[in-house]
Amino acid sequence: MIDTTNPFILRLRRCGRLDAQDEAWLLEKTRERKEMPAHRDLKSEGEKPVCVHIILEGLGCRYKILPDGRRQITAFLVPGDPCDFPVFLLDQMDHSLCLLTKSVVATIDREEVDDALTNRPLLTRAFWRSTLMDEAILREWLVNIGRRNAYERVCHLLWELFVRHALVGLTSERTFTLPLTQVDLADSLGLSAVHMNRTLQRLKSEGLIGQTGRSLTILRPEALQASASFDNRYLHTRSGTG
């Protein structure tokens, strides 16, 4: 087991047992990095995927836009998250993918992934698990938007983002960098930006969270989790059985 801070490896380790060669493969494939500007689409709806992106630094999202412009963000992508497996095996993108901040990204060509998919069974299983974990988050988001009110939703999302950053070593104490705009947050929670703003203010005034610049601090984690009736099971933080 390599000693690493590589978020891609940290992520995949949670998706199942990997051998040294697998980890070497992951390290190798994320060696070449590209810095990319914010608000750049990595892939657009309808496109045929030819490579896989991995976010190493920064923040991205999946989203869909309705004909009249309404946007729904369906996932946030934190460092370590592979972006395109959900459609790599399908014929075409059913959603778009974009960066929300200036980011560092690695790309793996389709052939290289295919190669791993036929020759590296442990890794293949981990990739599959990785997409299943994304699916679990998606289910929880559906519950969040469908059955929780605005206040509960925001509590839930903030705690989830905190945990996911913690899992790849991107928190210190109870603080992490959250460079999302309130519009982004609103579009992920099915809220208006105005109401998002008011709800955040309430959380601050109640002392649940603090914000200085782009960094967010969870001041009262228990209160945040309780308000959200947060059940961390869906994050599958402990890896499967091999």
Add this chain to the structure above:
Amino acid sequence: MIDTTNPFILRLRRCGRLDAQDEAWLLEKTRERKEMPAHRDLKSEGEKPVCVHIILEGLGCRYKILPDGRRQITAFLVPGDPCDFPVFLLDQMDHSLCLLTKSVVATIDREEVDDALTNRPLLTRAFWRSTLMDEAILREWLVNIGRRNAYERVCHLLWELFVRHALVGLTSERTFTLPLTQVDLADSLGLSAVHMNRTLQRLKSEGLIGQTGRSLTILRPEALQASASFDNRYLHTRSGTG
């Protein structure tokens, strides 16, 4: 290629190329069927999955319940749908699974699935694709609940259910059997049962749909799709590239 009406085979065929042996395997595993009553939990949150269920007749759903009883249905399972892959590879269920009607179900033991997963590469890929297709539906549901109003949501859901039934040969003309209660529908759309009722009435009075007993007829498919701004891409009705 076997000539069949077996919904499991029809479903998996849409998930990628299968050889004759794969189809024989699927047929064999769904030979033994069990009739099961409605409102029976197939699996509950927290459980460790030991087998995979396939619904052959009837209707099921995934759902989660918040501590205070609010329920959100996160997926409807139509005939042919494998129910438990999303968690088969993970450590434990992050949601529950239940039958909404009297159903006919086949079960495949964990070891048999594991066997297929190591010896049948085409089938493995199809299984993976199958879960990715579920994920695509989940994303669209998120958009539906997050950014569409009640009227649009209902239009969208009804058309989706019609298409999914059509794909496994369970429609005739524009009619299919929909044994869901209005409470079930409401819980899947993040609406109250009362508002669900009123929205359905509006759709009927406008002549978009008709209902006699448990069978639903789409009277004006174009209007339904237009109101929902339905884009069928997410259903991935055409299979991938192998």
Add this chain to the structure above:
DNA sequence: CGAGATCTTGAAGCACATCAAATACCGTGG
């Protein structure tokens, strides 16, 4: 320093929820 993006605030409206009660439906047993 200026211009665009982002955040903030207030006011008004409405789409939806909630509550409560009446009606219709359906399977079961007598």
Add this chain to the structure above:
DNA sequence: CCACGGTATTTGATGTGCTTCAAGATCTCG
């Protein structure tokens, strides 16, 4: 075949959490 009890649907009335609109304040960065 009908009576019966539970479940599902329907209807009305009332309330509210959120949206929308619009304008002003603040931040950000070339």
